[in-house]
Amino acid sequence: MDDVVCKAVAFVVRPQPDGARELLVYTWLDAPDDALRLPGGTLQAGETPETALLRELREEVGAFQFSIVRKLGVQRYFKSFIGKNVERHDFLVSVDEALPDGFEHADPDIPAGEPNVIQLHWIGSSQLEQIDEEHRASINAAYVPEFFILD
Numbered sequence: 001m002d003d004v005v006c007k008a009v010a011f012v013v014r015p016q017p018d019g020a021r022e023l024l025v026y027t028w029l030d031a032p033d034d035a036l037r038l039p040g041g042t043l044q045a046g047e048t049p050e051t052a053l054l055r056e057l058r059e060e061v062g063a064f065q066f067s068i069v070r071k072l073g074v075q076r077y078f079k080s081f082i083g084k085n086v087e088r089h090d091f092l093v094s095v096d097e098a099l100p101d102g103f104e105h106a107d108p109d110i111p112a113g114e115p116n117v118i119q120l121h122w123i124g125s126s127q128l129e130q131i132d133e134e135h136r137a138s139i140n141a142a143y144v145p146e147f148f149i150l151d
Contacts, residue, residue, distance in 0.1 A: 004085045008053035009040030009135065010093040011072060011144050012061075014122065019150040022122035023139070024095075025131060026060065029104060029117035035132035036123070040088075049089035057093070060118055062105045065096035072144055079134070090138060092146055 012024035025036040039060045043052040050068060057066050072090040079086045102121040110116030123130065125148060128139055141148040 004087050005079075005082065006043040006049070006052075007040060007086060007088045008043060008049040008056060009038050009088055009090050010053055010057055010066070011038060011090060011139070011147065012057075012066070012093045012095060013144070013147050014095060014099070020124055021147045021149065022124055023147055024061070024099070024120060025123055026118045026120045029119050032119065036130045037132050038135045039120075050091070053089070053091055053093070059107050059109050060105065061099075061120060062103075064099060067094050067096055068092070069094050069146070072138075075138060077134075090143075092144060 010024070013021050014024070015021055023038075025038060027034050027036055039057055040053060041056040041060070043049060044055075047055070049071075053068065054066060057064075069092040072092055075086070075088040075090065077086055077088075078084070099120075099122075102119070105118050105120065107116045107118060128136055131139065138144070139147065
């Protein structure tokens with residue numbers, strides 16, 4: 001299975017005062033026109049998907065407190081950009097404190113001299129077309145109903 005890359009992705013959802021839900025997304029500061037992505041990344045040797053997910057959230061979002069609500073599922077597909085098969089573990093995540101509506105964070109694991117600043121913000125269900133197809137394909141009411149419910 002050397003040709004399989006294992007990843008963990010966070011579907012971080014927060015409620016709004018009107019009962020609608022928002023999803024945390026990001027893009028790179030030096031590429032603001034790129035499609036939006038969900039926080040997450042590749043598992044390191046010996047990591048479980050849950051451990052990798054929480055590490056990636058710290059790296060990409062910052063030192064906020066997150067809780068895994070539940071595992072949404074596992075997606076398997078070929079990613080031509082890297083030329084490998086991907087096994088992606090998706091999790092519904094809640095944030096245990098208030099996050100700003102928009103903020104930047106420098107990923108400490110990116111080598112010096114490479115772009116490392118991530119721009120994060122929240123989007124509603126009417127903005128899903130802005131998300132990269134790799135993630136957008138899984139954002140539906142059957143897979144993550146918590147994003148589509150109203151209080």
